[in-house]
Amino acid sequence: MNTPSAGTRWIQLGLGLIVMMTISSPQYVWTLFVKPFQATTGSGLPAVQVTFTLLIVLQTFFSPAQGWLIERFSAKGMIALGAALSGAGWAAASQIDSLYGLYATYGVLCGLGTGIVYVGIIGLMVRWFPERRGFAAGVVAAGYGMGAIATTFPISDMIAASGYRHALLVFGAILGVVGFIAALGLRPPQLGETPEIPADKVASAARDVPPKTMLKTPLFWLMFAMMAMMSTGGLMVVAQFAAFSKEFGVADALVFGFAALPFALTFDRVTNGLTRPFFGWVSDNVGRENTMAFAFALEACAIALLLAFRENAYAFALLSGVVFFAWGEIFSLFPSTLTDTFGTKHATTNYGFLYMAQGVGSLLGGPFAAMIHDAAGSWVPVFCIAIGLDLVTAALAWFVLKPARRAYLGVPVPAVPALAEPLAAKPLAA
Known part of the structure; x- marks a missing residue:
């Protein structure tokens, strides 16, 4: 087995984690800037919130083009550019006074920048760690999910002390520069720098499938539908969290x-951060679909319990953590499963197409859930839909995705599959 020299790939993982952490704040601390932006632009809440929608849509729906650019040009250069754009978006937003200026800076620049970094880092890490793709993708995805923990309180304090413009300018510069410098150390692996996948590990494609071919396979669209359903179901809870907590009186x-x-x-x-490397590591050892089925069913159970004990503050707080723990792993399980199936050469662009499912979920999970609540006058139907989507996706992972991937990769389906049965990689027909 070939081994990378002197921990090179662990350095790459660390750099990827740092860059991901620097692009976390535009999404996760947005709420701190909403009221100041309303006051500055003289706009209502719905108009200002369009900025956040732009951020997510540009981050997700442009990801195939961003992935293609990363593979066509320099991964290091494009990821560094993305980190710089994200920081520049904040710095520029500190100087604007109009609603459209807010859209162009915080929405467009940060959206494009974070999208380039996200798909680029994931695409690199699944190549550096072929035998630990779930874990590696989970580690860097955790950086995005948890990175804002380090900035939330300092930014909040600076807004109180010096105003939101100063906070945006200072932290935009810091995060942009740190992300840019860390990205300059990134590179794709060379021949012999990564270990081969052991025969008793997760199945991996014997050939690299380009996006045009991948998009013609029912298997890709099955994964897309599953990720969209998980994103929608999870975001129905995530996006409305504060609203239903107030309605439940907790x-x-x-x-x-x-x-x-x-x-x-x-x-x-x-x-939400810890689950990504944890379930990624689990999937490296017991199989992607087995892990999906368990995690997705766990989220359904957690949401059901949260609904049942919705008026108990302790149950609300603790069970919400379980909900997020059982939801965030989609950002490690789906990219690793996709790369296992369609190869590494086009991993970045391929994941860009799959990542669009998160954009679908963000559009449906927020507005759609609010519409259902307004029509029913209750959050209960929203919770029930989320539970149903989780259970359907768990069943698809076990009963449909698992045999479909085996058939695509040329792996025989056993008569009685074991829970943790490894998937042995076998050559595909030419």
Whole structure:
């Protein structure tokens, strides 16, 4: 087995983690800037919130083009550019006074920048760690999910002390520069720098499938539909978290001496980050689909319990952490499964297409859930839909995706599959 020299790939993983952390704040601390932007632009909340929608849409729906650019040109250069754009978006937003200026800076620049970095880093890490793709993708995805923990309180304090413009300018410069410098150390692996995949590990494609061919396979669209359903179901809860906590009457109740809502949000951010490398590591050892089925069913159970005990502040806070723990792993399981199936050469662009499913989920999970609530006058139908989507996706992982991937990769399907049965990679027909 070939081995990388002197921990090179672990250095690459560390650099990827740092860059991911630098692009986390535009999404996860957006809420701190909403009211200041409303006051500056003289706009209502819905108009200002379009900025956040732009950020997510540009981050996800442009990811195939961003992935193609990364593979066509320099991964290092493009990721460095993305980090710089994200920081520049904040710095530029500190100087604007109009709503359209806000859209162009915070929405467009940060959206494009974070999208380039996200798909680029994931694409590199699944190549550096062929035998630990789930773990590696999970580590860097955790950087995006948890990176804002380090900036939330400093930014909040700076806004209170010096105003939001100063906070945007200072942190935009810091995060942009740190991300740019760290990205300059990134590179794709060379021949012999990564180990071969052991025969008893997860199945991996014997050939590299280009995006045009991948998009013609039902297997890709099955993965896309599953990720879209998981994103929608999870975001139905995530996007409306503060709203339903207030309606359930637990937002201001005390939990371990803290108000339940901020405690839950902090706890959830931690579990949402930790789940990505954890379940990625689990999937490296027991199989992607087995892990998906368990994790997705776990989220369904957690949401059901959260609904059942929705008026108990302690249950609300703690079970919300379980919900996030069982949801965030989609950002390690799906990219690793995709690369296992369609190879590494086009991994970045291929994942760009799959990542669009997160954009679908963000559009449906927020507005669609709010519409259902307004029509029914209750959050209960929203929770029930999320539970149903989780259970359907868990069943698809076990009963459909698992045999479909085996058939595509040329791996025989055993008569009685074991829970943790490894998938042996076999050559594909020419």
